[in-house]
Amino acid sequence: MKRVPGSIHFMILFFLAATMGQAQTYTASWSSVDRHNPAPEWFQDAKFGLWFHWGPYSVPAYKSEWYPRYMYIQGNSGYTHHTSVYGDPYTSWGYDKFITGANDLAGTYVKFAPKLTSAGGKFDPNEWAQLFYDAGAKMAGPVAEHHDGFSMWASAVNEWNSVSKGPGLDLVGLFAAAFRAKGMKFLVSSHNAYNFHGYFNFVPAQTSTSLRKLYGQLPVADEEALWVAKLKELIDKYQPDYMWHDMHVRDISEAKRLEYLAYYYNAAVSWGKDVVVSYNDGFNTRGEVQQIERGGTADITYPFWLCEDSVSSSSWSYTQGIRYYSGKAILHSLIDRVSKNGSLLLDIAPMADGSIPQAQKDILAFMGRWLKANGEAVYATRAWVKFGEGPTILGKGGMSTPVEATASDIRFTRNKANNVLYAIGLGWPSNNQMAITSLSSSAFNTSTITGITFIGGGACSWSQDSTALRIDLPSSLANTAGYAVKITFSGTIPTLAGGFSGYYKILARHSGKAVVVQSASTANGANVFQWTYGGSATNDEWAFVNLGTGYYKVVNRNSGRVLNVQGASTVNGGDVNQWAWANVSQQMWQVTNLGNGYYKLTAKNSGKVLNVQGASTSDGADVNQWSWANVNQQMFQIVSVP
Numbered sequence: 001m002k003r004v005p006g007s008i009h010f011m012i013l014f015f016l017a018a019t020m021g022q023a024q025t026y027t028a029s030w031s032s033v034d035r036h037n038p039a040p041e042w043f044q045d046a047k048f049g050l051w052f053h054w055g056p057y058s059v060p061a062y063k064s065e066w067y068p069r070y071m072y073i074q075g076n077s078g079y080t081h082h083t084s085v086y087g088d089p090y091t092s093w094g095y096d097k098f099i100t101g102a103n104d105l106a107g108t109y110v111k112f113a114p115k116l117t118s119a120g121g122k123f124d125p126n127e128w129a130q131l132f133y134d135a136g137a138k139m140a141g142p143v144a145e146h147h148d149g150f151s152m153w154a155s156a157v158n159e160w161n162s163v164s165k166g167p168g169l170d171l172v173g174l175f176a177a178a179f180r181a182k183g184m185k186f187l188v189s190s191h192n193a194y195n196f197h198g199y200f201n202f203v204p205a206q207t208s209t210s211l212r213k214l215y216g217q218l219p220v221a222d223e224e225a226l227w228v229a230k231l232k233e234l235i236d237k238y239q240p241d242y243m244w245h246d247m248h249v250r251d252i253s254e255a256k257r258l259e260y261l262a263y264y265y266n267a268a269v270s271w272g273k274d275v276v277v278s279y280n281d282g283f284n285t286r287g288e289v290q291q292i293e294r295g296g297t298a299d300i301t302y303p304f305w306l307c308e309d310s311v312s313s314s315s316w317s318y319t320q321g322i323r324y325y326s327g328k329a330i331l332h333s334l335i336d337r338v339s340k341n342g343s344l345l346l347d348i349a350p351m352a353d354g355s356i357p358q359a360q361k362d363i364l365a366f367m368g369r370w371l372k373a374n375g376e377a378v379y380a381t382r383a384w385v386k387f388g389e390g391p392t393i394l395g396k397g398g399m400s401t402p403v404e405a406t407a408s409d410i411r412f413t414r415n416k417a418n419n420v421l422y423a424i425g426l427g428w429p430s431n432n433q434m435a436i437t438s439l440s441s442s443a444f445n446t447s448t449i450t451g452i453t454f455i456g457g458g459a460c461s462w463s464q465d466s467t468a469l470r471i472d473l474p475s476s477l478a479n480t481a482g483y484a485v486k487i488t489f490s491g492t493i494p495t496l497a498g499g500f501s502g503y504y505k506i507l508a509r510h511s512g513k514a515v516v517v518q519s520a521s522t523a524n525g526a527n528v529f530q531w532t533y534g535g536s537a538t539n540d541e542w543a544f545v546n547l548g549t550g551y552y553k554v555v556n557r558n559s560g561r562v563l564n565v566q567g568a569s570t571v572n573g574g575d576v577n578q579w580a581w582a583n584v585s586q587q588m589w590q591v592t593n594l595g596n597g598y599y600k601l602t603a604k605n606s607g608k609v610l611n612v613q614g615a616s617t618s619d620g621a622d623v624n625q626w627s628w629a630n631v632n633q634q635m636f637q638i639v640s641v642p
Helices: 006-020 041-046 077-085 125-135 171-181 209-214 220-238 254-271 327-339 358-377
Strands: 048-052 139-145 185-190 242-245 276-279 289-293 305-310 342-348 410-414 420-425 433-436 449-454 462-464 469-472 483-489 503-508 514-517 528-531 542-546 552-556 562-565 576-579 589-595 598-603 609-612 623-626 636-641
Touching (some): 041 185, 041 342, 048 358, 125 358, 171 220, 185 220, 220 254, 305 327, 327 342, 327 358, 327 410, 358 420, 358 483, 420 433, 528 576, 528 623
Parallel strands (some): 048 342, 185 242, 242 276, 289 305, 305 342
Antiparallel strands (some): 410 420, 433 469, 449 483, 462 469, 503 542, 503 636, 562 576, 589 598, 598 609, 598 636, 609 623
């Protein structure tokens, strides 16, 4: 099927919006919401955000933000603590008491009720905003509702909210104003899908409708309607730039998930804003950003992704005796994620009264000092063809611990114009010389370098030999946390042996046409053929992800699925289609540089190469595999696209 050219496609969308209303831009279907750009420019530029777990669960300050669940589980230390400090959660002292207020067993009145400094309290959202801004965050916001069902805003659909109960303050509204005043994008996170899918399953059946609402005990249809209504309130009241979602969104009915996405994306169109939705489950990377909890990826990964982590190793919310990672470990995590086409959303843990512990302030100040000096190598950059080098593994899947790297560890980024390469050292070399082995004379051409500078310190002398590019560093500016150098070229950054970064069109030499997924399909098994490149769709754009074994997976930008030999065929003419990544050999391709800007792509399972059937030059000609014959229909240009 021929695609609509880009200019015509835009005119059609503009006409529909103007004549039928903005609500027609997105409909509640995957085919519609998947057209949403998951990671707009501002999000890819921001790199670093801050948020916080803060609510009624901060009052007991025990165990973690899951205290509301643990306090009901007999045999759990949370239950033992609760019964000894507050009382029996089943009969007299339920979690709701932290919201409405009650005396503990010692006679002390307990309630989540932070007071503004203007009212004699310790909570100042403007102070938080300044702290976050100084830390270098480009986006920030609260956990708007955790699993506990307490809405931190002026909710009309949930009486368990921070205006009607607790502090009597619209906390989300206060943060929206404070953070935006500092130029940060505003985010809210929603964790409430788990509220009625298991979080409170040890709580006894409640007698009132209101308490059943808090504890996730309403009929499922009512709970799902409430889930959507809360999200729509956040959208309408605060126009968030970014909405983050925790686990168990997958358990929400598909119709409700789609209703929410279409509502938010249509609202953003009416605001004239590019917005982001990120998720742990329940959505997809075609329209939303996937996040990895407390971890990262081992290599550069497409599409753009997010790491969520905390300053604490023990909890996401404040607890007595909370333990912290070092500022250096967190900084190195950020740099590592950015080098791999990701970003970091870092959680802090304020105390119930709205004060932020000094140890957390110190971590944020550490981040801010480094980013203020070296942010050019982080913000608004893009992943290069190689994320870095060195012995330390940073980010290796979910739930991996931040660690401090060494002076031998280096991470790379580049500017968007692709004529500046940044090399970030994660420690200071004892000989005051940065040795980049990836840029040795056998791997990298330095003839177009116009200068190398130490960011914040002027020009550096340098040399290259068969083992490394060697850069002399100013010893007077030594920083054990890390540093950055800027390598500038007269043109685009030269090709690194075997390296790819970003998205590419794959053009057949004989026809000049692009390898494309039929009809912009997102389904497994959709056919791959050649078509004239162009238009507004991205089904003819691909990422080459290095598997570290001499092979790549080739990922379609539109669908997130990979180039695949149907049925693991080993015969000539075996069909090539797209399929979800399964880490099997028919999805692994060796990319061989033939010189003169052309490559052959060889399937690992068969040893046969990507081929245009019959050397056809027509749109729609099939792409398959064939034995290498050194002919033009088996040679492809791999050309970078924005």
